[in-house]
Amino acid sequence: MLALENVHTYYGKSHILHGVSIEVRPGEVVGLLGRNGVGKSTTLKTIMGLVRPAEGRVAFEGRGIGGMAPHRLAHLGIAYVPEDRRIFRLLTVLENLRTGLDRPGLTDRRREELLQKVYGSFPVLRERRDQAGGTLSGGEQQMLAIARAMMLEPKIILLDEPTEGLMPRMVSQIRDIIQVLHRDGVAILLVEQNVPLTLEASSRVYIMEKGVVRHHAPAAELRANQAVIHQYLGV
Amino acid sequence: MAIPFDQILIQTVNGLVNGMILALVASGLTLIFGIMDVVNFAHGDLVMLGAFVGATTIAATGSFWLAFLVAALVIAVFGAALQASTLRPLLGRDPLTTILATFGISLVLQKYALWQWGPSARKIQEPITGQFAMFYLEYPWYRVATAFFAGAIIGAFWLFLKYGRYGIWIRATMQDRIMASAMGIPVPLVHTAVFAIGAAMAAASGVLFGPLGGVTQTMGFDFTLRAFIVVVVGGMGNLGGSILAAIFISLLEAYASIIVSPSQAVIVSFMALILTLLFRPTGLFVPTPSSSGACWRCRRTS
Numbered sequence: 319m320l321a322l323e324n325v326h327t328y329y330g331k332s333h334i335l336h337g338v339s340i341e342v343r344p345g346e347v348v349g350l351l352g353r354n355g356v357g358k359s360t361t362l363k364t365i366m367g368l369v370r371p372a373e374g375r376v377a378f379e380g381r382g383i384g385g386m387a388p389h390r391l392a393h394l395g396i397a398y399v400p401e402d403r404r405i406f407r408l409l410t411v412l413e414n415l416r417t418g419l420d421r422p423g424l425t426d427r428r429r430e431e432l433l434q435k436v437y438g439s440f441p442v443l444r445e446r447r448d449q450a451g452g453t454l455s456g457g458e459q460q461m462l463a464i465a466r467a468m469m470l471e472p473k474i475i476l477l478d479e480p481t482e483g484l485m486p487r488m489v490s491q492i493r494d495i496i497q498v499l500h501r502d503g504v505a506i507l508l509v510e511q512n513v514p515l516t517l518e519a520s521s522r523v524y525i526m527e528k529g530v531v532r533h534h535a536p537a538a539e540l541r542a543n544q545a546v547i548h549q550y551l552g553v
Numbered sequence: 554m555a556i557p558f559d560q561i562l563i564q565t566v567n568g569l570v571n572g573m574i575l576a577l578v579a580s581g582l583t584l585i586f587g588i589m590d591v592v593n594f595a596h597g598d599l600v601m602l603g604a605f606v607g608a609t610t611i612a613a614t615g616s617f618w619l620a621f622l623v624a625a626l627v628i629a630v631f632g633a634a635l636q637a638s639t640l641r642p643l644l645g646r647d648p649l650t651t652i653l654a655t656f657g658i659s660l661v662l663q664k665y666a667l668w669q670w671g672p673s674a675r676k677i678q679e680p681i682t683g684q685f686a687m688f689y690l691e692y693p694w695y696r697v698a699t700a701f702f703a704g705a706i707i708g709a710f711w712l713f714l715k716y717g718r719y720g721i722w723i724r725a726t727m728q729d730r731i732m733a734s735a736m737g738i739p740v741p742l743v744h745t746a747v748f749a750i751g752a753a754m755a756a757a758s759g760v761l762f763g764p765l766g767g768v769t770q771t772m773g774f775d776f777t778l779r780a781f782i783v784v785v786v787g788g789m790g791n792l793g794g795s796i797l798a799a800i801f802i803s804l805l806e807a808y809a810s811i812i813v814s815p816s817q818a819v820i821v822s823f824m825a826l827i828l829t830l831l832f833r834p835t836g837l838f839v840p841t842p843s844s845s846g847a848c849w850r851c852r853r854t855s
Contacts, residue, residue, distance in 0.1 A: 392737030404732040
């Protein structure tokens with residue numbers, strides 16, 4: 319469904335991605351592991367059209383999407399939850415959700431269903447729906463960022479380090495929501511530093527180092543053989 | 554020196570009336586800055602063009618209110634074309650390029666108006682001619698009506714931003730252009746639409762102001778300058794702050810003109826501008842995320 323083939327990306331003159339190839343199939347949860355600064359976030363930004371690939375091909379459902387504007391990608395069914403969450407701080411929680419709901423072609427009934435669904439998964443968002451996004455705690459902001467992406471009814475969600483800096487209770491809530499999304503048939507490309515979570519949630523895992531994919535294996539295989547993890551991630 | 558109570562009251566009404574027209578001009582300017590980081594130095598010239606289009610329509614049809622609508626629509630379409638052709642390609646570049654571009658547009662529009670409508674001032678006939686007694690003055694109802702009318706336009710726009718389906722697009726784009734885009738909001742279209750709305754508000758102010766001050770091809774500069782002062786004092790890109798600042802500055806000038814001549818009273822606006830830049834460069838009326846959902850702009854994340 320989503321495929322990167324030999325993608326090269328630059329920030330100015332620095333060469334960040336050196337030929338990354340990744341594939342995500344419909345409804346699949348795929349993990350992307352690696353240390354800080356190896357290009358995981360840049361990979362997601364390249365898919366989302368925030369950075370333009372200098373070389374290589376990015377394709378979604380068979381059509382090339384390299385250089386397409388982010389809002390067109392969102393219409394195609396790609397949602398993005400950035401590492402820094404990027405909540406609209408002065409919009410209320412409900413208004414943050416409305417940025418994905420207030421679009422042409424969505425019936426009032428469907429809007430209500432989508433809202434009730436995320437309120438069901440994240441009751442705290444219902445409680446705080448009239449509060450400014452900037453006043454939420456880090457964990458709540460992360461939930462809001464994921465909930466906001468769900469408003470787009472995406473086919474795939476690009477999740478950038480959703481558990482970073484969260485306390486364990488919040489981490490397990492993120493794990494639950496990944497399962498719910500997976501059950502609903504939404505594909506996820508999960509960038510993480512949290513190895514146990516990634517191995518548990520994903521079906522396949524790519525490991526990146528210095529801008530290239532060094533290793534690619536089913537998660538079950540990595541769970542059984544942690545030597546590879548030690549080799550690339552030093553944990 | 555004792556200041557008579559009646560003068561203070563008259564100047565308060567004057568300040569509010571001028572403040573509301575200024576607020577309507579400044580709303581557009583601050584909106585355009587807030588969403589595109591573009592200081593539109595041609596904004597006053599959109600006021601001027603609107604006033605001329607209004608005056609021409611009145612001459613042809615005799616209807617003030619039709620002229621008001623025609624001016625707002627024509628200048629909105631013109632504004633959209635201007636943004637798409639001139640400003641969109643410059644988005645994200647050094648602010649100096651957009652300052653130069655809009656300054657250039659300002660000059661072109663002034664010369665166009667001179668060529669099209671000639672150098673002499675035009676007067677728009679006010680649609681409401683009654684007056685009421687206020688102390689020793691016969692105060693025209695039309696002046697009061699303009700304040701209400703400007704207030705109604707700003708209020709309607711505020712409601713649209715807060716509750717309208719596409720109002721949320723504008724507020725989200727103002728706060729974080731990139732995330733708004735990732736949420737499927739067509740940001741380039743929003744930019745063009747906001748410029749068109751700002752231009753329509755400027756044109757509306759021009760027609761409303763026409764009966765009070767006359768229409769000339771150089772009237773725009775004064776509006777740009779005042780609106781710019783208001784936008785800085787109110788906090789760049791902050792709509793609520795700009796409206797408060799417009800009323801604040803206009804009241805200051807009105808009260809100052811009790812003591813000094815009206816042309817000297819302008820000095821207090823500049824003093825307010827300089828003091829704001831020195832002591833509160835972010836503006837006097839700036840929202841923070843903690844102060845409820847009514848405020849909708851804060852530091853940009855990129």
